[in-house]
Each structure stands twice: as C-alpha cells, then as structure tokens.
Amino acid sequence: MSRGSEYFNVKTHRYMKNSDELFPEYVLKQIEKNIRLKTELAIEIGAGMGRFSKAIEKRFARLIIVEPVDEYYRILQQLFDNENVRIEKVCVEEFFPGNIENNTIIFAFHLMHHLKYEQRALIYKYIMKTRSMGIFIEPNRTNPLFFFQILFSAGMRLKEEKRYLRLSTETYKKEQSANGLSTRLIKRFCFFPPPLIRILLLFRMRTLLNFSEKYFNHFFPFLSSYQLIVCSRDHEE
Numbered sequence: 001m002s003r004g005s006e007y008f009n010v011k012t013h014r015y016m017k018n019s020d021e022l023f024p025e026y027v028l029k030q031i032e033k034n035i036r037l038k039t040e041l042a043i044e045i046g047a048g049m050g051r052f053s054k055a056i057e058k059r060f061a062r063l064i065i066v067e068p069v070d071e072y073y074r075i076l077q078q079l080f081d082n083e084n085v086r087i088e089k090v091c092v093e094e095f096f097p098g099n100i101e102n103n104t105i106i107f108a109f110h111l112m113h114h115l116k117y118e119q120r121a122l123i124y125k126y127i128m129k130t131r132s133m134g135i136f137i138e139p140n141r142t143n144p145l146f147f148f149q150i151l152f153s154a155g156m157r158l159k160e161e162k163r164y165l166r167l168s169t170e171t172y173k174k175e176q177s178a179n180g181l182s183t184r185l186i187k188r189f190c191f192f193p194p195p196l197i198r199i200l201l202l203f204r205m206r207t208l209l210n211f212s213e214k215y216f217n218h219f220f221p222f223l224s225s226y227q228l229i230v231c232s233r234d235h236e237e
Helices: 022-032 053-057 070-079 092-098 117-129 145-152 169-178 194-202 206-219
Strands: 041-045 062-066 085-088 105-109 133-139 181-189 226-233
Touching: 022 053, 022 133, 022 194, 022 226, 041 053, 053 062, 053 070, 070 085, 092 117, 105 117, 117 133, 117 169, 117 181, 117 226, 169 181, 169 226, 181 206, 194 206
Parallel strands: 041 062, 041 105, 062 085, 105 133
Antiparallel strands: 133 226, 181 226
C-alpha cells in the first residue's frame, strides 16, 4: 500500500468504516482466545478508517497507528485525541526503518494481501529484530462470498484484491520462515459474514456464535470469513 493510493478511499472501502464496537470487539476476543495480548505497545499498520483501532486501544497502554492515506488519516485524527495514541501518516517503507520498539504486537487487518512481498518482509524483519509478534487478519481466500463482495461493492476491483488468492498458508509459512520467524498459528474464524455477526451480537445470540466458531469453522473452513495468522521469533512465547 502506497501513500495516497487512489484505490484506498472512503467510497471504495466504506464497509470498513467503524459504525460501532460490536464486531471489532468480537474479532479481538476471538484473537484473545488464541493469543495472550500482554505487551504495553501495539502498532496497527494500515488502519484505514479505524474499524478495529478502538478495540485495540482498549487493550494496550500505547498504540501507534500507521496510515499513509490522507482521507483515512483525517478520519483517524477525529477518532483519537488522547496522548496514548500516536498516528503516523507514513507508509510501511517509511515507518519501520526508523522506529525501534522492542516487544510489541504488530496488527494488520485486511492489509497483507495489498502489500508486495518486499513490504511484508519489512514487517517480518521488524518483528524478528524487536522480539515482537505479528497478528494479521486476512480474508479467507476459499470463501466464495468474497467475489460477490467485489462484484457488488462500488469501486472494489479484483486486480487490487487478487493477491490474497496467492497468499496460501504455505506461502505465509515460507515467507515468515525466510525472515527468521515461526508461524505460530493460522486459523480460520468468523464463520458468518461480518454484517450477520453484528446482527447476532445485537440480538445477543452468542450461543450460536460460539457454536459456529467451535464447530462450523472446523467442518466447513472454506466458508469462514477470515483467517488469523500469528508469527513471532522462533521459540518465542
């Protein structure tokens, strides 16, 4: 993702705008079921319009948000005016060489498939150097609903999204291993589409959601909405 890319704007990705905390909190809680979020600092790369940023902020003493797109940056400034959140209007290539914070958690939501390998490698190298952890949420590439989303979402284009089809489980493992990291977890979750999950949360149907996470994702993983990818240095806990 480059600074000011015309593809990244509110119209194209309006589904990523945060309407409330229900779905972001749900996603973070799914992450917490698998990974202990125990560091003081989190870094969110490519935060967009801050759909998950508030949920991250609640869990850490400090948060650095990296977002190069002017339109998104202005929205983030309106969301956060507290001292524990720092927003950097820079791209991956500009941020990582000059910022060294040990033992952090790097979050990226719907971002990795937009980056070239060289950009992902910068993130992996940072995680390796600083004894940090990467937590990446990506679309499940086997879910056919993603193609319908592209078809019916104004402005979304397959040529901008198709890289996620190439990022298989093995590709992530090979990339991370090549940069000295271990892939600690790759797991599919959120069996229902996000809008439906939000409705179920509104109607307090958590039993159905818990059942779907435990069983539906296990037996029908190709229909899950997301995959959770976690990496860190070898033997890191």
